[in-house]
Amino acid sequence: MAFQLxxxxxxxxxxxxxxxxxxxxxxxxxxxxxxxxxxxxxxCGACTVYVDGFPTRSCVTMVDSVGDSEIxxxxxxxxxxxxxxxxxxxxxxxxxxxxxQSGQIMAAASLLAETPKPxxxxxxxxxxxxxxxxxxxxxxxxxxxxxxxxxxx
Amino acid sequence: MTVLKNKADTLSVNRRGFLIAxxxxxxxxxxxxxxxxxxxxxxxxxxxAADVQFNxxxxxxxxxxxxxxxxxxxxxxxxxxxxxxxxxxxxxxxxDQVEVTFAPANAALYNNLQWGPYQGTGGSSAxxxxxxxxxxxxxxxxxxxxxxxxxxxxxxxxxxTVREGVLTHSSGETLAFGDVAAEAAGLPxxxxxxxxxxxxxxxxxxxxxxxxxxKPKTVGAPIFTLDVKRDGMLVxxxxxxxxxxxxxxxxxxxxxxxxxxxxxxxxxxxxxxxLATSTWPALKAKDLxxxxxxxxxxxxxxxxxxxxxxxxxxxTPGQVFQQDGDSEAALAGAAQVIESEFxxxxxxxxxxxxxxxxxxxxxxxxxxxTGSQLQTVDQYVTSATLxxxxxxxxxNTLWAGGSFGRRAIYDSHIVGEAAQIAKALHLKNGxxxxxxxxxxxxxxxxKGGYYRPMYVHRVRAGxxxxxxxxxxxxxxxxxxxxxxxxxxxxxVHNGIDHTSVEGVMGSPYAIPNFTGELHTxxxxxxxxxxxxxxxxxxxxxxxxxxxxxxxxxxxxPVALRRELLKDSPRHLGVLNLAAEKAGWGxxxxxxxxxxxxxxxxxxxxxxxxxxxxxxxxGDFKVDRxxxxxxxxxxxxxxxxxxxxxxxxxxxxxxxxRNEITLTDGEVDQSNFHDYEPMRISDMPTVETHxxxxxxxxxxxxxxxxxxxxxxxxxxxxxxxxxRLRTLPFSKRSLG
Numbered sequence: 001m002a003f004q005l006x007x008x009x010x011x012x013x014x015x016x017x018x019x020x021x022x023x024x025x026x027x028x029x030x031x032x033x034x035x036x037x038x039x040x041x042x043x044c045g046a047c048t049v050y051v052d053g054f055p056t057r058s059c060v061t062m063v064d065s066v067g068d069s070e071i072x073x074x075x076x077x078x079x080x081x082x083x084x085x086x087x088x089x090x091x092x093x094x095x096x097x098x099x100x101q102s103g104q105i106m107a108a109a110s111l112l113a114e115t116p117k118p119x120x121x122x123x124x125x126x127x128x129x130x131x132x133x134x135x136x137x138x139x140x141x142x143x144x145x146x147x148x149x150x151x152x153x
Numbered sequence: 154m155t156v157l158k159n160k161a162d163t164l165s166v167n168r169r170g171f172l173i174a175x176x177x178x179x180x181x182x183x184x185x186x187x188x189x190x191x192x193x194x195x196x197x198x199x200x201x202a203a204d205v206q207f208n209x210x211x212x213x214x215x216x217x218x219x220x221x222x223x224x225x226x227x228x229x230x231x232x233x234x235x236x237x238x239x240x241x242x243x244x245x246x247x248x249d250q251v252e253v254t255f256a257p258a259n260a261a262l263y264n265n266l267q268w269g270p271y272q273g274t275g276g277s278s279a280x281x282x283x284x285x286x287x288x289x290x291x292x293x294x295x296x297x298x299x300x301x302x303x304x305x306x307x308x309x310x311x312x313x314t315v316r317e318g319v320l321t322h323s324s325g326e327t328l329a330f331g332d333v334a335a336e337a338a339g340l341p342x343x344x345x346x347x348x349x350x351x352x353x354x355x356x357x358x359x360x361x362x363x364x365x366x367x368k369p370k371t372v373g374a375p376i377f378t379l380d381v382k383r384d385g386m387l388v389x390x391x392x393x394x395x396x397x398x399x400x401x402x403x404x405x406x407x408x409x410x411x412x413x414x415x416x417x418x419x420x421x422x423x424x425x426x427x428l429a430t431s432t433w434p435a436l437k438a439k440d441l442x443x444x445x446x447x448x449x450x451x452x453x454x455x456x457x458x459x460x461x462x463x464x465x466x467x468x469t470p471g472q473v474f475q476q477d478g479d480s481e482a483a484l485a486g487a488a489q490v491i492e493s494e495f496x497x498x499x500x501x502x503x504x505x506x507x508x509x510x511x512x513x514x515x516x517x518x519x520x521x522x523t524g525s526q527l528q529t530v531d532q533y534v535t536s537a538t539l540x541x542x543x544x545x546x547x548x549n550t551l552w553a554g555g556s557f558g559r560r561a562i563y564d565s566h567i568v569g570e571a572a573q574i575a576k577a578l579h580l581k582n583g584x585x586x587x588x589x590x591x592x593x594x595x596x597x598x599x600k601g602g603y604y605r606p607m608y609v610h611r612v613r614a615g616x617x618x619x620x621x622x623x624x625x626x627x628x629x630x631x632x633x634x635x636x637x638x639x640x641x642x643x644x645v646h647n648g649i650d651h652t653s654v655e656g657v658m659g660s661p662y663a664i665p666n667f668t669g670e671l672h673t674x675x676x677x678x679x680x681x682x683x684x685x686x687x688x689x690x691x692x693x694x695x696x697x698x699x700x701x702x703x704x705x706x707x708x709x710p711v712a713l714r715r716e717l718l719k720d721s722p723r724h725l726g727v728l729n730l731a732a733e734k735a736g737w738g739x740x741x742x743x744x745x746x747x748x749x750x751x752x753x754x755x756x757x758x759x760x761x762x763x764x765x766x767x768x769x770x771g772d773f774k775v776d777r778x779x780x781x782x783x784x785x786x787x788x789x790x791x792x793x794x795x796x797x798x799x800x801x802x803x804x805x806x807x808x809x810r811n812e813i814t815l816t817d818g819e820v821d822q823s824n825f826h827d828y829e830p831m832r833i834s835d836m837p838t839v840e841t842h843x844x845x846x847x848x849x850x851x852x853x854x855x856x857x858x859x860x861x862x863x864x865x866x867x868x869x870x871x872x873x874x875x876r877l878r879t880l881p882f883s884k885r886s887l888g
Binding site: 016017019020021024027028029031033034035036037038039040041043044046073074075086089090093094095096097098099100101102105123124125127128129130131132133134135136137138139140141 | 228229230231363364366367368369370371372373374375376377379380382388413414431432433434436437503504505506507552553554555557594595596791792795796798799801802803806824825826829830831832833834836837838839
């Protein structure tokens with residue numbers, strides 16, 4: 001059946017069963033492939049998008065539950081925190097395989113938008129749901145601090 | 154098992170260089186393309202026949218872009234940028250004019266020089282085997298560009314210099330690479346171009362040289378197999394036997410076929426494949442299949458039983474793989490004998506990108522898109538399945554979302570299953586070409602086997618009254634990864650699989666009487682190399698035993714290692730550097746402790762000092778790891794640090810809580826809730842120090858992993874006296 005999804009500022013139609021996870025609607029129906037599939041059970045964060053501004057696991061968010069909510073993928077990510085995070089990620093060469101990083105960046109930008117000067121404990125709490133099998137965590141932590149400094153400066 | 158013969162491959166190298174029309178590789182960044190670098194931002198359209206290929210590794214485009222063809226898969230370890238660095242340095246290209254793409258599958262041109270006739274990536278060999286080859290490729294292209302420029306200017310080559318991608322005549326006139334590339338490629342190829350001396354390197358060893366793939370990876374660029382979409386593509390999900398070695402007896406697909414989007418269900422040797430117009434219906438319908446399995450040939454033991462059998466075997470003599478002196482006599486005469494048994498679980502690699510592959514088959518040729526780690530084996534298995542020539546299997550190697558060994562498979566079952574489906578559909582569809590993507594779920598991955606095998610070690614070590622190590626008896630029990638695979642001839646000798654004993658055999662420690670024995674077991678659970686392979690268990694045993702011996706002898710763990718490594722200068726180099734940088738011997742606050750480990754793997758030397766802290770309940774956290782590495786010439790220092798950080802995280806993460814267990818032959822774990830990966834809150838800070846070295850470069854993808862877990866275990870012992878001999882550490886409360 002057809003659903004109207006508000007994605008990155010546009011309203012887009014998808015014709016899928018209502019129990020289809022938003023992740024697959026975005027990827028397979030709307031070609032928004034920058035949001036990745038990692039586990040399908042909300043345990044890794046690779047599929048993180050914002051639903052009405054909140055970081056959400058799109059792999060367990062069914063299309064029929066989204067309604068009029070505004071969905072933001074990394075393609076539509078913007079603002080001071082997002083820019084700072086992407087720059088810091090590049091400056092500190094965070095990604096290795098890179099597969100989880102769009103989810104990491106979505107989570108980090110959300111953290112900084114809420115908490116401009118996070119402590120290590122704040123970072124660990126906010127980012128613990130985002131798995132990186134390459135274990136780039138050491139640089140993720142450093143890059144969030146770097147981004148926070150940039151936003152201040 | 155497919156027999157691997159290296160038949161003559163299609164593409165031959167023209168000794169005078171060649172001009173080729175660039176199709177895929179020059180088409181800019183798009184879904185399914187692997188090109189990364191400048192094009193990722195500019196997405197310049199291909200300019201067709203004017204792209205100039207100088208040799209198998211270097212292309213110069215009219216806009217001066219230098220495209221380096223990586224013969225190795227990049228699954229996060231930074232190899233593609235590393236190979237590009239080697240070419241760009243010798244070519245004197247500017248880093249911002251460099252792009253990298255993956256070479257086609259062609260073992261005649263792109264074989265791993267450490268492996269003979271196979272194209273593939275593994276064993277931390279990418280930079281070591283390519284170091285001279287890629288430098289020479291860059292130097293050759295440079296010499297030809299210089300000669301072409303000299304001819305254009307009517308002068309001689311010695312009047313032309315190259316710097317940052319600009320050819321300059323002694324008069325000051327300049328040309329860009331693209332200006333003379335076509336002429337240059339028509340010139341004779343110099344046999345022995347002059348290579349730089351290390352003091353002339355501009356990019357090799359340069360700090361803060363950004364990797365070419367990092368920027369696209371910060372925007373979620375569609376560079377992975379997951380992101381490939383072909384016209385009319387069907388997505389396949391495969392139900393495989395829940396017990397390894399089981400087969401389909403019968404099945405009912407009625408419910409699965411009722412799922413909206415499912416178009417077909419086919420039986421293949423690997424199981425039952427559901428084909429759908431998109432991913433979700435395929436994954437959903439797969440779970441609705443009703444399958445009767447035939448387990449008559451399956452492995453039906455649980456891990457408890459396998460472990461009991463291994464422990465029993467550990468009490469009996471095995472096949473000797475090393476015998477120095479008389480360890481039994483030495484142990485009989487020792488003042489003290491320390492006897493310890495260690496157990497290691499099956500481990501899944503669980504790369505972040507669930508396994509995936511895209512295939513198209515037209516009856517004569519097949520084209521594959523995947524993170525291919527053993528292209529030659531992938532070609533042969535596909536060709537054998539489809540009944541076509543290996544050279545008619547075209548592989549588009551794509552960036553992989555991790556691997557840790559999982560995509561380097563001796564039986565190429567990932568592409569093999571895709572070929573089985575392609576064959577079945579080809580027959581059903583009357584020969585119509587049908588693009589198919591096989592998508593694994595995380596459950597398929599965790600339950601899918603090809604694990605780091607289980608091992609048991611039993612060690613007896615003796616010291617004399619003065620605390621000197623006098624004898625060592627070491628028995629290893631576990632399955633062979635390589636027996637029965639195409640790699641058996643190279644790595645299994647007289648029944649000893651080198652990967653079962655590496656890291657124990659030939660230990661650098663000066664042990665006067667040493668016996669090493671191996672029991673090679675038969676288990677129906679497929680095993681596979683897993684980041685650092687045998688060293689994942691052998692280093693743990695050697696390094697924690699060393700600390701047990703130090704404690705028994707009343708010696709400092711670093712001091713004992715120095716004593717036993719006095720003739721191993723590179724081990725000593727990293728040990729001393731790590732100890733110094735970590736402040737070994739200086740006081741720590743209450744509730745904190747340090748542990749050390751040093752281990753050579755894949756010809757690189759790594760020492761680590763771990764600092765752990767304990768909470769009131771006795772749980773510990775790893776706060777900091779100081780790492781020293783000697784990997785010869787440091788090609789990309791920042792990437793070496795990144796690989797040490799990642800390798801340490803991988804080693805500690807699995808040691809903390811990961812194990813795959815089986816009950817009656819079925820895997821108990823299924824996803825990240827019960828095979829829970831290391832998370833950011835588990836991750837220590839890591840400081841990596843690279844020893845300056847002029848030795849030939851050695852690998853860095855794996856060597857960071859082996860010392861991490863034993864360094865942590867030694868820190869725990871130092872604080873609590875508790876010995877962690879059963880992995881993972883989460884079992885410690887169970888005794």
